[in-house]
Amino acid sequence: MAGRWIEEWDPEDETFWKEKGERIARRNLVFSVLSEHIGFSIWTLFSVMVLFMGPEYGIDPAGKFFLIATATLVGALIRVPYTFAVAKFGGRNWTIFSALLLLLPAGATYAVMEPGTSYNTFLAVAALAGVGGGNFASSMTNINAFFPLRKKGWALGLNAGGGNIGVPVIQLVSLLVIGTAGAAQPRLVLGIYIPLIVIAAVCAALFMDNLAPVKNDTGAVKEAAKDAHTWIMAFLYIGTFGSFIGYSFAFGLVLQTQFGRTPLQAASLTFIGPLLGSLIRPVGGALADRFGGARITLGNFVAMAAATSVVIAASVQKSLPVFLVGFIALFVLSGLGNGSTYKMIPGIFQNKALAKGMTGEEADAYGRRLSGASMGLIGAVGAIGGLGINLAFRQSFLTAGTGTAAFVSFLAFYAVCTLVTWAVYLRRPVVVPVRTAETETEPQRGLARV
Template sequence: MAHRPRKGKWLVDWDPEDEDAWERYGRRVARRNLVLSVLSEHIGFSVWTLWSVLVLFMSPDIGLGFDAGEKFLLVATPTVVGALLRLPYSFAVTRYGGRNWTVFATAILLVPALLALYFVQRPGTPLWVFLVIGALAGVGGGNFASSMTNLTALYPQRHQGWALGLNAGGGNLGVASVQLVGLTVVAVAGRTHPSYVAAVYLPLIVLVALLAAWRMDNVDAVRATPGTQREAARDRDTWWISLLYIGTFGSFIGYGFAFGLVLQNEFDATPLTAVGYTFLGPLLGSAARPLGGLLADRLGGARVTFWNFLGMGAGTLLLLCATRVGSFALFIAGFTALFVLSGIGNGSTYKMIPAVFSGRAEDEVTAGRDAGSAFARARRLSGAVIAIAGAIGALGGAAINITFKLSYADGTGSGAPAFLAFLGYYALCMVLIRVVYLRRKPAEHAAPTDRPEARSRV
């Protein structure tokens, strides 16, 4: 990469490991793409979680009197679609290029935003219409996978952890941003103008799509080796880690969608009160994600994730106590703790992926296999597992909302059955980590910094 070869908007023969070229211009090119990737993913997360705010406005006052179960179903719908789109979005980058796909993935957000703007204040609109619009909003959930895949080709191994962590954290902040927009709309215009929330994002979507078309690049090196995802899908660790990511990211996104509705059902909170608290948890959880990666670097991903699930179990017990005594303050404290811990767990669980596969590569080298091919395969599988775990983990968010729907559908008005189910899952994750990872030999669960090939992964 002695010079910057281009074919139109494509960077060809891009080699970020070339330190001289990286210092001369590679860092600048990668940073420019990272900034726009973060913006696109941030807007994507906001549109994905848009209905977590809009359902708080839905009331007989604006001619939309849906019950609690119907509202939880509505917020679960974009979660499922966003999760299912993560694998094809990840693949699309390898086929169409990071710039091209980012432009498309951003611009298509106009469809659910415009439909929400038009229908959310139309009295008498049936639930199925909102379910379709919510499903279309799921396209915002796919942006995470495509942007992460693109950045792995732009950044050298030694900087990928920082870049991917910043990208993921910036995207996750979109959950808090849409809550803040909702809070502002309620405070300024009142609870009868939910369309204003969707309207805020229309110019932002157009602006980010235009900037991506103007300043981003496609990277020829992002082309995937055929069959990598199939190979990863046959690996048992892919599924173990995906189950753990259901508990961490699934909790983060699921609670992000459901928190306001839970406050309304558990404590009869008004829309203003609900959105006044719902932004804080996602904000802190997003900020905590890099901390999870940092702790995993130093202590090991499996150890940090194990203790993190123990903390999440304690936070869930706090919620059960709060529901029993009817303490709003205790309830807010418990949920905020769960958001922070889920953010930490997101970072530490992702850090387990390269640690596990690099540990295997070391074993293969010890057994006589070529080091270059062994670690190249480990990096290739790590990237595929990141995409698969991200997709499956997001389904945990839908499971949380469905569980809340069932919990509140029996007429008791209590989330206690749902919290007991979550507590059981966190306990299961602790057992899984203890049996599968913490009993392995040290190389397979040691801190990623113990191996140069894994240092930079999130």
């Protein structure tokens, strides 16, 4: 290792993994989670800033939904270049830079967060906050390279779950500020996060590594972009991660707008769903490791449709307790589905390698190559689902004054996700070549373990 660069890395070699690979991978995972965690907090910054925006700010609910939708969109789009930055600059180097970049939206929000600031200024700063959404893509791509296939579900689930917890944590910090200093002190939230951003960058510099074997492969990107499974998984990820991030941004505003909660009352509830959804994400990955991601994902979408039906009924009846039960269940299920869908990605491309007749390290390398290339695209499209959720809420409240119509559209979408998961990954077995002689490969049918 020279200059924090590791020249040789083979996690599929069990001897290498046991002797030193696992220790190094786990260390990088810990500090990757820290940076990604703060990135998520900054990405969702305006979901809590809008709770501080009382009547004196002159922004109606539709305007607030558009602010958080802007941050969602930028965070989704920036995931694509962030995915390729890891191989270009090194995972450690990019983590340092991307962490320090969070100082820009944090500092800008600190400067403008007061009554009298123009709406366009808030819109521009909300767009800046979107850079925090990119940290997920680079972190997941980096950690994907560190771990062997058999550990990816657990590692990616833990990495993503630890990052996702950044959402409820900033909501808890805001609850603490509102409860102690009042809703007129939003800058206190930034005063807490700016030093944490610096700490994350310093820890990345001290404790993380770059992997020299990880290179950008434009051919892999083109191949992944042409593969139908990349876009099918992106569609399913809209249903899981898009739901998680969209609901995380919107929950507090929905409680304020539809149920008349005060900023303190809303803040005291909003963190619960994102917290549970974040904590359970590694469980989704672990279940997928054991039972297959497609099976877990299918059952998860069925449960999400059921929970949405509960939310619709509660919205119509204006029952806050039942609404909270259904909405929090949606958070839990979206977190579970995040873990299971992401585990499916390396499994799908590993199966494609076997279908092409590859074996051993050749198949492993192909699976890593294509899954790594596809993750940035899938993550970006999935995050755009959060934009769709916030725009659906905005339109629903503009036209009807409630979020019921938006939830009906979400129910229909989960039904389609259920059908797609079953039809593509569970309805029929796939053909996987099995070596029967040194010079002969005979196709046999087997269920894809994705």
